[in-house]
Amino acid sequence: MKTFEELGVAAPLLRAIREMGYEVPMPVQEEVIPLLLGNDNDVIALAQTGTGKTAAYGLPVLQKIDAAQRHPQALVLCPTRELCLQIAGDLNEYSAYMEDLKILPVYGGSSIESQIKTLRKGVHVVVATPGRLLDLMGRKTVDLSEIKNVILDEADEMLNMGFSDSINAILAEVPPSRNMLLFSATMPQEIARITKQYMRNPQEIVIGRKNEGNENIRHIYFMVHARDKYLALKRLVDYYPNVYGIIFCRTRKETQEIADKLIQDGYNADSLHGELSQAQRDYVMQKFRIRNLQLLVATDVAARGLDVDDLTHIFHYGLGDEIESYTHRSGRTGRAGKTGVSIAICHIREKKKLREIGKIIGKPFEKGTLPTGKAICEKQLFNLVDQIEKVKVNEEEIASLMPSVFRKLEWLEKEDIIKRLISLEFNRMLDYYRDADEIEIVDDTDHRKENRKEDRKERGSRHALKAESGYTRFSLNFGKADGLYPNQLIELINRCVPGKVPIGRIDLRENSSFFEVEKGDAQRVMDRMNSYEVDGRAITVEPVQDKNGEKGAWNTGGGVSRKWTAERSGKRGGHSDKPWRQAAAGRKKRRNE
Numbered sequence: 001m002k003t004f005e006e007l008g009v010a011a012p013l014l015r016a017i018r019e020m021g022y023e024v025p026m027p028v029q030e031e032v033i034p035l036l037l038g039n040d041n042d043v044i045a046l047a048q049t050g051t052g053k054t055a056a057y058g059l060p061v062l063q064k065i066d067a068a069q070r071h072p073q074a075l076v077l078c079p080t081r082e083l084c085l086q087i088a089g090d091l092n093e094y095s096a097y098m099e100d101l102k103i104l105p106v107y108g109g110s111s112i113e114s115q116i117k118t119l120r121k122g123v124h125v126v127v128a129t130p131g132r133l134l135d136l137m138g139r140k141t142v143d144l145s146e147i148k149n150v151i152l153d154e155a156d157e158m159l160n161m162g163f164s165d166s167i168n169a170i171l172a173e174v175p176p177s178r179n180m181l182l183f184s185a186t187m188p189q190e191i192a193r194i195t196k197q198y199m200r201n202p203q204e205i206v207i208g209r210k211n212e213g214n215e216n217i218r219h220i221y222f223m224v225h226a227r228d229k230y231l232a233l234k235r236l237v238d239y240y241p242n243v244y245g246i247i248f249c250r251t252r253k254e255t256q257e258i259a260d261k262l263i264q265d266g267y268n269a270d271s272l273h274g275e276l277s278q279a280q281r282d283y284v285m286q287k288f289r290i291r292n293l294q295l296l297v298a299t300d301v302a303a304r305g306l307d308v309d310d311l312t313h314i315f316h317y318g319l320g321d322e323i324e325s326y327t328h329r330s331g332r333t334g335r336a337g338k339t340g341v342s343i344a345i346c347h348i349r350e351k352k353k354l355r356e357i358g359k360i361i362g363k364p365f366e367k368g369t370l371p372t373g374k375a376i377c378e379k380q381l382f383n384l385v386d387q388i389e390k391v392k393v394n395e396e397e398i399a400s401l402m403p404s405v406f407r408k409l410e411w412l413e414k415e416d417i418i419k420r421l422i423s424l425e426f427n428r429m430l431d432y433y434r435d436a437d438e439i440e441i442v443d444d445t446d447h448r449k450e451n452r453k454e455d456r457k458e459r460g461s462r463h464a465l466k467a468e469s470g471y472t473r474f475s476l477n478f479g480k481a482d483g484l485y486p487n488q489l490i491e492l493i494n495r496c497v498p499g500k501v502p503i504g505r506i507d508l509r510e511n512s513s514f515f516e517v518e519k520g521d522a523q524r525v526m527d528r529m530n531s532y533e534v535d536g537r538a539i540t541v542e543p544v545q546d547k548n549g550e551k552g553a554w555n556t557g558g559g560v561s562r563k564w565t566a567e568r569s570g571k572r573g574g575h576s577d578k579p580w581r582q583a584a585a586g587r588k589k590r591r592n593e
Contacts, residue, residue: 007033010063012097017055020093026052029059031205036060036149036181042202043181044195053153053183054090061125061149062091067100070122072142074149075174077128077167079158081107082285087153088127101125108132109278116141130158130166137173147174155184155191157328161301164190171198185327216334219361220368221344221354223442230261232345232370232439233317237267237295238429239371241383245313247297248329250320251482251535258317259297266428269295272303274536300325301536308332316344319353322538326357343368348442370441373433377426384425471504472522476513477540484513496539497521497528514544
């Protein structure tokens with residue numbers, strides 16, 4: 001293994017990173033640093049978060065800066081405000097002994113006038129989210145004509161958030177002679193397109209295998225009935241008394257509900273989702289970073305860019321819509337050579353997705369057995385005993401109080417004091433698990449039976465109900481469980497698709513829906529709706545084929561028989577339609593750092 005000196009890192013940078021505790025290069029640093037110190041070396045680096053990638057590109061980029069030239073020479077693009085600030089902070093630490101070098105984080109949610117003022121004074125490195133950088137480019141206040149190095153950090157996440165067009169517009173303004181480095185945890189097709197269009201014979205560096213999960217992470221799943229998911233989560237959290245982790249949920253509503261339940265049950269938890277203001281998000285994340293929170297309940301979108309070390313566990317309260325999202329979630333633990341645990345609490349119909357994820361990360365999931373109440377109580381008890389053994393006693397501070405305490409407790413034997421202390425701290429958990437029923441773990445055979453039952457139900461419900469003449473039938477990946485009812489569906493179509501859209505039958509299921517639109521509007525409806533998301537979850541609209549292969553010919557029945565127009569959106573009492581009214585704000589192509 002080489003040293004940082006042998007990789008060619010300059011003395012001022014070496015001094016700074018030694019003070020930060022860097023001793024030997026991590027694999028990605030050993031591979032990337034020499035390439036970026038050279039010229040005309042485009043690099044694709046496939047590596048998980050927490051592998052040392054910021055130093056891998058930050059050190060050589062800083063070393064090549066000419067501080068005498070007061071214009072941007074390096075550009076780092078990243079998906080979120082939080083990651084932007086994290087990267088800028090790291091680069092400032094690396095450059096602590098480099099005189100007059102200026103680094104500017106550029107992101108939405110902060111004063112653009114202040115950023116413009118700093119740019120006019122002169123900066124050398126710009127770390128930016130795509131939306132705010134495009135805004136500055138439109139105002140002619142940032143000059144990218146002298147950029148020597150461009151880094152796309154978490155490129156796959158930027159594309160998932162709909163920044164493809166923004167990235168294209170930005171890269172069109174940087175000189176073709178620049179070096180370009182693309183960092184990504186996974187390698188989707190859109191990443192491959194960018195590499196072909198903007199990179200020159202890029203060298204590919206893979207830390208591990210493509211799309212593979214971190215080797216330091218254990219992947220465990222628990223298959224339970226939907227009604228038992230929260231109870232299973234509580235049991236697992238109780239079994240790990242020193243847990244410090246993130247609980248990922250699919251929607252904002254579910255995120256808030258789970259966080260509220262945990263808080264009511266006495267856990268040190270809080271929520272992070274898109275309905276919070278930026279100030280609220282900053283406050284929650286700061287509490288979590290300094291460990292004032294033990295559990296953070298978050299959506300995938302809200303947690304992007306949240307860089308926290310030493311997470312012990314990641315909990316998946318159901319799997320995400322995109323299989324690749326599992327890699328990003330689980331990659332937040334097991335960093336920097338430490339071990340971590342990724343736990344999926346799954347419904348029986350997610351078994352297939354588990355197998356697909358196992359193939360992507362290159363390792364199978366372990367099937368977990370939920371701990372018994374007795375095992376949990378024992379674990380908690382010994383953790384309390386460990387804390388008592390390790391507690392620091394400040395003799396001077398408590399000296400004046402101890403005589404009164406001794407007199408108060410002198411009638412008790414040592415064993416009695418210990419029993420009372422344990423009971424004082426432990427009675428709540430003992431009471432809870434004394435009468436708690438064991439949670440049923442679902443067998444794979446149950447999963448297959450459930451699938452067959454659902455398939456029979458599906459086949460039986462569409463036996464002879466044909467879609468109306470001139471209409472195309474679509475499936476939608478939202479249903480009653482998501483609070484979707486006919487008026488919300490109509491509102492959703494109205495928000496996504498401009499103009500009048502005649503709607504035929506609507507059929508709502510628990511986790512999906514079906515609706516019909518006139519054939520002339522079918523392609524427009526599908527294209528427009530598939531570019532939106534609700535509560536951070538992408539909308540998927542697909543044409544349904546009948547048994548003869550004709551798209552949209554059969555209807556599932558049980559729906560609303562009369563025609564609707566998307567401009568009409570009546571009220572339906574007792575059901576909140578707030579997420580659907582806000583669907584337009586969730587467009588994937590938006591620039592909402």
